[in-house]
Amino acid sequence: MVTLTLDKLREQVRGDVIAAADPGYDEARKVYNAMIDRRPEVVVRAVNAGDVMASVNFAREGRLPIAIRGGGHSVPGFGTCDGGVVVDLARMRGVHVDPKARTARAEGGATWGDFNAATNAFGLASTGGIVSTTGVGGLTLGGGIGYLARGFGLSLDNLISADVVTADGSFQVASEKENEDLFWAIRGGSSNFGVVTSFEFRVHPVKDIYGGVMFYELKHVGDILRFYRQFISDAPEELGAFPGFQIAPPLPFIPEKLHGETFIVIVGCWAGPVDQGEKAFKPFHDVAPVVAEMVGPMPYPALNSAFDGLYPHGLQHYWKANFVKELTDDAIAAHIEHGAKVPVVNSTVHIYPINGACHRVASDDTAFAYRDANFATVIAGMWPDPAQNQANIKWVRDYYDATAPLSEEGGYINFMAEDDQGRIKANYRGNYGRLVEVKRKYDPDNLFRVNQNIKP
């Protein structure tokens, strides 16, 4: 076997090959979470599947770990690594829409902003994340929870096929008809099976939506959470809405005297006929007085980017998560206690609904197992000042310790911290054994191990 040298890799790659001595290395090794400071041997900014194949071969032959970077949002920093190869897909962000077939094909490094801009032009959309800067890649391969999930399922439920470069450096198409085992495993198994260079999605008629955010005083939090758990269980599936704890940022729609105070908010998206949006949101206005709101008709990509400013690149991140079947009174009490202590304006707790279409897929149809959970909770610690790391991590852990016993054992893989590796089996429940089998077939040496790892 010929071991590829860095010079050989540079010859093979059309994109950029950035090693430690090269200009731009420090920029190239950075990821979204500023707490992560790793030094890969080389960062390859791929521009096509061939570059990805060359990078995978280079890593395998050199026995180096590979970190795959899509949008770079992984909180544990799985988009980079020490002493290995980073396959950065940020130059592969093209999105091609086929309006007749109602499909859209996104390259492996596209963000949801890229995707939504391309599909909205045709009056189409698919389930993506809440903000526009998250990668289609990581979000889809772990699940994909967003405004449209109750109506159209998780992002991975809308996947028709994927182009995958596997550990042997070969190019595979994974779909219901080809490499079905691989297709099953990548729908939830994250980056354990290869580098996805292109995703083909089903898209649905959604252009303008009615949506936004409503702020309520904390004294109403119990009423709101008790109302929400019931309401969302049988609300029309065109409605995606979740409660959260949020410090009021200094925005013009919020009265100045409220800036810096903590509120319970509801963020919602009505993807049915826009003229029915006001009616769909009425229950949120009836439950308690709204003290500030930014709600109305808008293009779907506008809602998808409305909160981007709260989550800029370069914050410190530490997150924890659980799936929840029933939001019990005890769980609500724990949320009231810990949600009120949200430490900074960037941090938040969201309770996302994952019922509706997400429940119409069986637990073993894809690797994403928690099809009977009604909510995915995320405790998202995000703060600007590294001097505050200890205090912010403590808030997340205390919150998690109080709510975990009232939740399912597993949590959503995409919201988990690096110290959650011990929960991986619980996240996949009965699907774990089959995931190990598929891992043994496609990546027996665990080349793709910079992730919530499924060991072969």
Ligand SMILES: Cc1cc2nc3c(=O)[nH]c(=O)nc-3n(C[C@H](O)[C@H](O)[C@H](O)COP(=O)(O)OP(=O)(O)OC[C@H]3O[C@@H](n4cnc5c(N)ncnc54)[C@H](O)[C@@H]3O)c2cc1C
């Ligand atoms: C601000 C913010 C908001 C978020 N909002 C949501 C939300 O609304 N809904 C939701 O479900 N999740 C959300 N998440 C979580 C998100 O799904 C995960 O962080 C996800 O892993 C990010 O994917 P990425 O491509 O941006 O990140 P990356 O760090 O690039 O990748 C994350 C993981 O996926 C792998 N990966 C990425 N692209 C590929 C690819 N093309 N092929 C193979 N492996 C790949 C990486 O190797 C890594 O293991 C959010 C995260 C952040 C930070």
